[in-house]
Amino acid sequence: MATVSSRPARQLAMVFDLNKCLGCQSCSIACKTLWTDAPGMESMWWNIVNTMPGGGTPKNVFSHGGGYKNGEPVPGTFPPLREFGEAWGFDHEATFSSGGKAAFHPLERDGSSPEWGPNWDEDMGGGQYPNSYFFYLQQICANCSKPACLEACPRTALYRREEDGIILIDEERCHGYRFCAEACPYKRIYFNPGRAVAQKCIACYPRLEAGVAPACVRQCPGRVRHVDYMDNREGHPYKLVHEWKVALPLRPDFGTEPNVFYVPPLAPPAFNEAGEFDETKPRIPDEYLREMFGPGVEKALETIQVEREKAARGEPSELIDILIARDWNDLLGPFTTNPAELDRPPRVS
Amino acid sequence: MTAGTLTSVTAERLGEASPQLLAPAGTPWEKVSETTVSLAPTPLDAQPSAYVRTSWAGRPHGALANVGLSAVVAGDALYVRLRWAAPEPRQAITDNDTYADACAVLFPLDGKSAELATMGDEQSPVQAWHWRAGTALPFVITATGLGTVSRVPNHPVSVGAAWDSGSWSVVFKRGLGEQGVPLAAGASVPLGIAVWSGSNSERAGIKAHTPAWITLKLPK
């Protein structure tokens, strides 16, 4: 039976700092060009960054079921390709030859107008001016400790690596049943219709094996992403998750125990009617943050606030030093090898 | 068609092998008798994934009541044809949430005996020839129990399929002496059938099947 009761020997973990993300999608493009630019992978964004509050990718990303409730699997759905958004085309010819009259409008591969796509509602966010707010949410497969995807597969086509807890799909065993995609509450599994197999983020394991950080981590200009094994007590994930308790799982109510954690967004307080800060009212509603990051979020934000103020006064703060990452190699844990200096780039066969 | 519970089918001898036999509506089939085989939904509580059991609870599956079975030995090959009503065919996987129609015939790997309900066990594996609409080549799989299915590479099975006037016809062909389930002239081989309705999102263990083996008698 496809259940995972034991933990792997080591677990790779990542922390994404939502207070630093620029929404530039360098991470998404780094991943796309490395892993998902083949035919059949048009809709795939193993890494994607969406404006929150918002619909996410696929559309209404967190409302398709899956995961666990009281330890029992929750039935889920796998949204159609149009709700992920396929690779759009642009009619450059019409745009440039129409004397500026044609709209620079994207088209789906079948020529129709897109109805959804990655970061579709970019920068819209929530709240009312002047108390509007948003943040960028990066998503990859979280290599969950209770992986609903793996446990759903009746064919044991998914497996977890003992050496780092990364969940992979064996494409020789996968028969395209897509129970995994229904069961993942984060909708991080994609389907390759041409090859009839499920595909997902592989945590750049061939890079990890060569000592190189995942592409999304290494390419991030915002120094948002920290990676290390969770058992390294000097590593950023351990310090941020377990010591400082400022990095939290996304939607912990989904019950899959993800191994990607988020430093929650710290927004300024709300404006009152006089246009002044009202220190008693948060800009981002507490309920929303609790729904996204669980009950630890208020304490986490308080800790960040306190440490920020310390740093602002010129006092030392280990937390703020970690989050700033003055030397960007510090973000990479043991994976500091420069891929350009390898004999040849790592490849998967 | 013969109605009622069926326990055995005899493959008819039909002279030389002919490419027309792989065309399910090919003229040679007109002379071959067809037997109606009753199907039943697979039991949900036997599914090897808690997710599948939960997400299909209360959802009907395996509603296809019967399938027409014909078998022929021509030249040195066995041809098995399945025909069933599919008023809403799913001829290919077209999107994340669409599933193609499919069928399979199953045998004990040794051609003698194996547990059908569990799809074999460690001692007695099963082998299936599996066709999915939209794919030109069949899959051949072996299993030693539910959830243990694995594919056989470079197998000798071929398939022909056609949907016409509300029905699928699918013909599997395998040389009698080729690698896989032993198919000796004069032998009696247990055979099971499964059909998946794509329009009902059926796949994996969610299917209509023969709850018990049928005996396929090969001509001498």
Ligand code: SF4
């Ligand atoms: S995020 Fe989804 S696909 Fe990744 S391990 Fe968790 S359940 Fe599986």
Ligand code: SF4
């Ligand atoms: S590359 Fe870094 S800053 Fe840019 S969108 Fe990705 S996580 Fe945010």
